Amino acid sequence: MRLIIADGYAEMCARGAEIFTDVLKKKPNAVLGLATGSTVIGVYDKLAETFESGAVSFGEARTVNLDEYVGASPDDPISYAYYMAEKLFDRTDIDKKNTHIPDGMAENLAAECARYDALLDALPRDVQLLGIGSDGHIGFNEPGSPFDGRTHVAALAASTVKDNSRLFGSIAEVPRRAVTMGISDILKAKRIVILACGANKAKAVYDMISGEISESCPASALRLHADVTALVDREAAGRLK
């Protein structure tokens, strides 16, 4: 794993966006694995800016997102489909039919997980963007998730519900379940870029990089992959030796 300690949030996001821009310049129809959450917003801002400058096009790109809340429809501002439209898709020339997010409204969630697995098999990711939970989760693969897991319905850990409540009116409004890509499919991406910022991520970053490779820190699975770049700010790197 390559570790880059960035000088602040803007630099961290600019470096993350640069990796995605380079991939797209070399391969305009690349498959981009995308994440949501607060940390990666700056990456999408930078990518939208780069698109506006004419330096890159998303016209042929395909995207596959990590996860979606169960019960969240694309027109609901809490959904990750809404987030993606607002933060990236509606700001670029990406063709919406080439964008894929699990369907949190599916009546049959087991069938939706199987559909998403087939999609992942058909669209191997050239690069995968990740954030990290304060408990070390990636996607919504919470501690204890198997490294060989595929798309499944995950129950959010109590700490994740608490972390995510900052984006909702109250803790009661935070969805408790999500459809998430499994760790085995995250590891199938050719290249992985994981971002972390802030002191509340310092323990997870330490466990990912220096702890035991174990299900107790899902992000530690990334050490089994040959091409991972971890972009962190000074606060998130605070516990590293």
Ligand code: F6R
């Ligand atoms: C989102 C996702 C999550 C987040 C993580 C960090 O698609 O899969 O793993 O990346 O919860 O979220 P923030 O950046 O909001 O702290």
